[in-house]
Amino acid sequence: MNVHPYVRCDEPSGPSASGLDRRATLRLFVSGTALALASCGRPSEQVTPYVEMPEGETPGLPMRFASALALGGYGRGVIVTSMEGRPIKIDGNPRHPASLGATDVFGEASLLSLYDPDRSKTPRSDSRIQPWSAFEAALRAQLERKKLRHGAGIALLTGRITSPTLVEKIDGLTKSLPEVKWYRYEPVDDDAVRAGSVQAFGRALTAIPRFGDVRVALMLDADPLGFGPEQIRFAHDLIGARRSHVAQDSLRLYAAEPAWTLTGAIADHRLAVSHQLVRNIALTIAGELGAAAPATELPPAVSEFVKAAADDLAARRGAALVQAGRSQPPEVHALCHWINHELRAPIDFIEPVDRVAMGHADALGALREDLDGRRIDTLFIIGANPAYDTPGDLQLAEAIGAVPFSVHLGLYEDETAARCTWHLPQSHPLESWSDIRAFDGTGSIVQPLIRPLYDSRTAHELLTLVGGSTTAGSGYDIVRNHWRKANNGNVDFDAWWRQSLQDGVIANSAAIPAPPPSPKLPQLTPARAGMNFTLALSPDPAVFDGSMANNAWLQECPKPFTKLVWGNALHMAEDDAHKLGVVDGDVVQLTHGRHVTEMPIITRPGQASGTLAATLGYGRSAAGSIGSNVGVDLYRLRPAGGAWVIENVDIVRTPRRENLLRTQHFFQLEGEAEELQPRLSLADLAQGHFAFTKPDANPPTLYPQTHYDAYEWAMTIDTSACIGCNACVIACQAENNVPIVGPDQIAVGRDMHWLRIDNYTVGGRPGFSPVPCMHCEHAPCEPVCPVAASVHDSEGLNVQMYNRCVGTRFCQSNCPYKVRRFNFFGYADGEEYKGFGADIVKAVFNPDVTVRGRGVMEKCTYCVQRISRARRTAEKEGRAIRDGEVVTACQAACPTQAISFGNLSEPQSSINAMRSEPHAYALLGNLGTRPRTTYLARLQNPNSNLGKPQS
């Protein structure tokens, strides 16, 4: 009898030998029907139907939770938006000092990492899938052996840990097993900064400039606006200090640097000098301020610059600041401390948040020695990837591979996982309970937004196991218990806990600044000019240290200056490239010592001659489907000391060329840049020496005047405040379900970002202007659409109806701003790039925004879904939408509030005030498009003694 496999047929079969009898047939029919109705059995556990909603949860309404995300080990407060239990957007936490409500690219993009299909999902040993219990058993056996020797041979290798709970846990571990060693390193280290403070003050102190109080600043290869855990806060303060239109009240910025930094781009005076010359500039400044510094020879242009800067600094004591960058040696940092002391610079000094005294490079060196000496046989690598992101000289990958019992806890099965005996999946920060401190010491509780997607553990849970506990315990209990103990019963702990979670900030946890001891004047000799080429390394603007290489949003995020995506390139000064006979895309060979690498070049006007610049974070071999084999790995070239500057690099050209994937190409322009991105000095502004197309200009038209009854949405972008950090670009991508297209599509000139940042060079100085849709009142895209898919709505928005669009692309051909984006393939709809099409990635989509199909035009909507939400709320409350109630995603992300949004029909609205600023202008306003997005010209505050701004 042929029976359905799921039907048990234990009764004797009927008398009919030839087939089924009537009873058997009926029985089968009934059981078949029953199986069909309840084919999946009820789970063994008690289940609760979704009859009553969880408290506070309404389907379709987002919930927001405060948490914090780490960058380089320091926290940035975030507010995560969750829809029906699914995190869909990360915003900044206004209460958190390292966020102030804004985000950076990495914070925005970590959402995508949560849903990364390449994430590690299960423990593995010898590339075989293993249950956690197998690991626990193996670990217990290993620890039993170790306990007798007080943990000798056990080592922890981690990144920077600022989590108080985790630090306590490690302390506890080293107490019970005193021989356990802890090595801490970050690929983006601050060794020189820290060593400089030790030289100056005798102990490590963290200097945090109060940029808000600074009026004159000299950046010696320092980049406070650059990428890192302090970026948002420093950008906010620094740009805030430049807002005044009175030259005396506006921060004047001088920068001397070998290669372009975001800070240098915005500086009022910027000088391209070699890495070595920066030190001599510092010496000269110190000499001008009365230090017994050795006299240095400076080239005339540099000398003039330094003199003007020194005078300016000296004139503004108490509001003047000199800062050195991480690539400068400790002596220069110490010297800057002395100068700042002389200048009474507004700097807060705090005890280092990272308590580990040993430098990052030293820690790696010590680890290497211990590995060589076979003093480590049990290695726990937690959240780090030393096989990739440590200096090539150390050759740690091989050394780690030789450790008999090595455990790697990480988000991905990366280069290090492949060399460890055990790999364990780590929970994403959005799945974990933890805590973290910001660069200024402010603590936050990290709370999960979602139950771990996979069978992963946090570092807390792993360390609990290592500590000898038989179960990992729950992260929640571990963190909570730590803070209960830390609060010592002084407060109502439950209320404290709730408040801390709600705020995203632990009250009064910031480190308290203390006046530092008087800095010693270091004995410095002037630097000699560097031999050969000097290679300046920096973390990448898109993938930072490489740990985020598998994040497609970041890979496709155009780098601020070069607009390069999906890879890195070697930046060369124009004259060097000319001498070598290479042009953009030519591949050169770099040699330093025994390390050789090849990479394509990009010429960079305004980079110091003899300086090469490149970013770390690329060339991953096991990042995942998105990030592997993208770009060139420069960690391999880094010497054992982990320096940011490699001197004496040889460079030769090769016959190869590579196609550079860039979203903006750079041309010799004839005045377009000045019109599209005008620059004004504060003096010009005061005297009215300029003529722009005003936002309210009314060029002649045949079209009837349109009237709007309720709202007239408009955006104003202050190009003075734009630092080019791309936070808005990724925020827009996350908010509006903008897909990535992949390197092949970028190569043929297709991209999907609704918001791009145009980079034009005027007078040798790059500048940034974010370009979203202009929402023209007389939009050229509208009359050309044959099916009226591009239309104006009653609030003045230029809207695109995806389901009406037939894809003639006439709208984009006729758009003077070229802000529309076309789905040439189903980028989000069946033809996704690599892993981007996995089911899990779909969870990242914002349910309020349509996912566009193939063949459809799309563009910036001014976050119309946010406007709708505000309108619904307002209508429920029977009022109009308030000024500032609608915040677009790009606006929310911007660390410097460069983007404003509001209602023009409200005469008192701040947007009206901004549009009537004297330096407001409409981009290509002469075409009669009447854009709703308008700009404020970039203002500069040059020193009149120094002639025109230097390039």
Place this chain on the structure above:
Amino acid sequence: MTMVAVAGREGASEVERWTLPSARDFETVNALIAAPLLERGSWSWRVWWTAFVVSVALTTVFLIMIFMVFTRGIGIWGVNTTVVWGFAIADYVWWIGIGNAGTLISAMLLLMRQKWRASTNRFAEAMTLFAATIAGIFPIIHMGRPLYWYWLTPYPNTMHLWPQWRSALIWDFWAILSYILFSILFWYVGLIPDFATMRDRARTKAPRAIYGALALGWRGAAQHWYVYERLHIALACLGVPLVVSLHSVVGMDFAASLMPGWQETIFPPYFVVGAMYSGFAMVVCLAALVRWGFRMESLITVAHFDVIAKVMLTAAIVMGVSYATEWFNAWYGGDPTDRKLVAFEFTGAYAPMFWTMLACNVAIPQAFWFSAVRQRISAVFLISVLINIGMWFERILIIWNTLSHDYTPSMWRLFIPTFWDWVTTFGSLGLFAVMYLVFVRLIPVVSMHEVRRLIAEERSS
């Protein structure tokens, strides 16, 4: 066109005759034209078969391309975020331009009483019909969502959605549609007397039945001829404005925009002349092939090539003046964007193509000033091929130059054609060839009744 003497060529030399003495009587003409269709066995079709196989192969790739576009998306072409239009639109404008000449030759020359058109109008009209049909394919396949092409039509629907009448693409849609309908009608009306001749000459059953049905009962009665003439003239009167409006509308696809290099009032007339230009060039190519393939030396004479060469020379001068007007206006208008665009045309990334275009469209056809060139069929043929290439470059450059170099330098990008782009262009040539080869095998390739009249007139004068 008054420079062409009309009739009265009895004493003219060989190169000035519209027909040669060998085609002196009606029966010879009928036999010459009908024989390849009715007495196939006596003709060698080897060349035809070779051409057919090649063009069917090309057509197959063209169909594969369409399949790829429908299944994978238009991303298989080289179009990008900045240059959102590419070969499909250029091919469309090129084909629709070619589709212009048949109607011009038939209708305009008919109204202008240019008798010599008699032996060329049939295959020129066929060319028009096929070219317009192929042109009609491109606007549909170029769309991102071609399955919704009918949204461009004002069909009744429950959502009260209507096309957007301000869009030049809607004007275009109607212009192509009416032009194709007109071309079919005009062509067919002119064919009716010939179908009757074919019916009468057919010796086997099937051709007789088919041609008989197509002849719609034509008996050659005086009343038939009277009605026919009226209808033909009336259609010609409709056709001339239609062909002008069609190409004006195609020009307005670009002119009714905001883009530098497109937003120009000269575009509509300039597109009409350009279309006539490329259309005549294509007619020359087809005339030479038909003449050679069907041994029609007595009906398609050197004088035909001579006169068409003169038309093309005029068009070449008009094109040159039009280009110069654009450049002058860019300079005189003073808009820096326009000026830089002209500079980009001459010196930018597409400059080699631009110079080739100028050579093919303006410089080389100046050879037609010399009668020695005009009366050498191989030379006229060669220059016509170059004109067609030049005109194709013009179409693609109108798109590329403007879109690659508009108001926003940050988005300036170039168009790099893909394999499928070339398939689109050459595949459409294959499809055209297939249709044309089928046409010459089934339908009289030269209008018998009009040639008969031409002979009668030439004889009587």
